[in-house]
């Protein structure tokens with residue numbers, strides 16, 4: 173067998189051990205087959221080949237394993253946080269039409285739902301409270317830290333039933349305020365920053381005291397990271413409670429399904445005076461640096477796929493902190509809708525979008541795809 177034949181034979185065998193999962197990787201193997209032939213014949217004539225050698229890239233990713241080696245980091249189950257919507261109606265289990273496969277669940281539905289996921293390797297959930305009784309909402313978001321409310325109850329329940337599960341809690345008022353804004357309002361309808369920070373830090377402390385491992389304020393009031401950190405220190409919980417900041421949270425179109433799920437749409441106006449403007453890269457960088465200085469343990473960027481440059485900025489500005497990215501409800505719903513329309517395969521796109529998020533610099537991904545990833549990984 174000539175050298176040239178041997179090389180092609182190896183290339184061909186590699187093509188056969190290839191996962192064969194897509195036309196593209198099959199076509200790639202054929203290309204590397206052809207390349208191996210021409211490289212071999214060049215070598216045989218002992219011409220200077222340095223230029224041609226450095227032009228060869230296919231050799232580095234002709235096999236599923238070597239393709240995996242090309243990524244700085246690969247998605248693992250440890251990186252995933254799954255958002256859960258918990259209502260104040262204990263037996264509720266209601267699907268959310270704009271958020272495929274996701275449900276609002278009452279406290280009695282949580283353990284049966286989560287047990288199989290925990291068995292499959294679920295490591296962390298993020299809790300969102302959804303009060304359904306209209307009486308539960310007021311101007312101060314009083315229900316947010318109600319000791320009998322769904323979030324505090326869920327923290328206690330999940331800590332006792334799933335001791336290994338890491339409990340993160342979104343901290344905000346918009347699900348609990350009558351006006352649906354993420355804080356306490358002045359008479360003119362603008363956020364009263366000082367009052368809001370005081371209230372939101374109290375809510376964070378209540379979740380931490382109930383046993384949350386992590387509190388994650390999503391309200392975007394200025395100074396809330398410092399306020400929460402100081403109260404955690406004062407309460408003797410700073411050593412055990414992680415503070416994850418939604419540092420770079422942008423306003424825009426992508427939270428619609430979430431607001432359907434959580435009933436947290438503002439009753440007037442919008443969130444553009446506190447969530448960041450989509451073009452505001454400088455503001456995002458300042459918010460990230462500010463939150464690091466105020467004591468954040470993890471920096472989060474949200475949404476994810478339209479803000480990959482911000483994720484990279486976060487990793488560059490905070491190289492010593494984990495960076496999280498929230499693939500939000502609108503991103504998830506878009507991927508589902510496009511898959512349904514035949515644009516692509518759902519699983520392939522779920523992986524591709526997540527690879528982009530990891531490549532940008534995130535090491536933690538909050539995603540509604542988590543139950544599926546537990547099967548796919």
Ligand SMILES: NCc1[nH]cc(CCC(=O)O)c1CC(=O)O
Pocket residue numbers: 342344346354390391426427428429430431499500501502
């Ligand atoms: N402040 C509450 C909050 N926390 C997380 C999300 C969005 C999550 C998603 O869309 O999946 C929101 C909605 C909003 O700010 O309007």
Ligand SMILES: [Zn+2]
Pocket residue numbers: 344345346347353354390391
């Ligand atoms: Zn909010």
Ligand SMILES: [Zn+2]
Pocket residue numbers: 343344345346354390391392
């Ligand atoms: Zn909020």
